[in-house]
Amino acid sequence: MYGMIGKITAAPGQRDALIALLLRGTEGMPGCLSYVVAKDAADADVLWVTEVWDSAQSHQASLQLPAVRAAITEARPLIRGFEKTAETVPAGGVGLPA
Amino acid sequence: MYGMIGKITAAPGQRDALIALLLRGTEGMPGCLSYVVAKDAADADVLWVTEVWDSAQSHQASLQLPAVRAAITEARPLIRGFEKTAETVPAGGVGLPA
Numbered sequence: 238m239y240g241m242i243g244k245i246t247a248a249p250g251q252r253d254a255l256i257a258l259l260l261r262g263t264e265g266m267p268g269c270l271s272y273v274v275a276k277d278a279a280d281a282d283v284l285w286v287t288e289v290w291d292s293a294q295s296h297q298a299s300l301q302l303p304a305v306r307a308a309i310t311e312a313r314p315l316i317r318g319f320e321k322t323a324e325t326v327p328a329g330g331v332g333l334p335a
Numbered sequence: 336m337y338g339m340i341g342k343i344t345a346a347p348g349q350r351d352a353l354i355a356l357l358l359r360g361t362e363g364m365p366g367c368l369s370y371v372v373a374k375d376a377a378d379a380d381v382l383w384v385t386e387v388w389d390s391a392q393s394h395q396a397s398l399q400l401p402a403v404r405a406a407i408t409e410a411r412p413l414i415r416g417f418e419k420t421a422e423t424v425p426a427g428g429v430g431l432p433a
Contacts, residue, residue: 240373256426271430275338275423287385325373332369
């Protein structure tokens with residue numbers, strides 16, 4: 238499995254709009270086992286994306302899906318910063334295949 | 336919903352043993368919507384825990400479950416460092432209830 242933890246800083250006041258974009262078109266992404274978009278509880282401009290895929294290839298391929306490309310294009314102006322906090326190798330857990 | 340992203344540094348050579356402990360007894364934790372234990376892809380001693388709960392109360396209550404308490408007690412000697420990277424308010428995503 239392949240995992241990623243990303244920290245995104247939204248343009249001021251744009252976090253909710255950005256979250257809506259990031260959640261749009263995420264159904265039916267082949268190989269996606271978990272994809273969570275969450276507000277940082279302390280910083281009103283920060284959100285976190287934590288992802289688990291069956292492989293790094295599936296993750297890469299998802300970036301070419303029309304719905305994902307459109308969402309990324311629309312989201313760009315709302316993003317002030319992006320930090321890839323970690324790339325991971327998920328070992329297991331609740332909500333993942335055993 | 337309540338979410339947490341934690342970075343754990345294992346004692347040298349103890350990451351796999353620690354992962355096994357952290358995954359043990361995680362089935363059937365009331366209110367747990369997602370709980371992923373993952374190796375950092377770059378640092379051989381680091382692992383990440385990303386969690387989503389239906390509420391902060393459910394997360395707190397889980398820490399009192401016998402299986403979780405036992406796992407934490409056994410895990411302590413294998414942990415060199417713990418950093419709560421973020422507490423979050425999950426907005427949605429793949430693998431979570433709509």
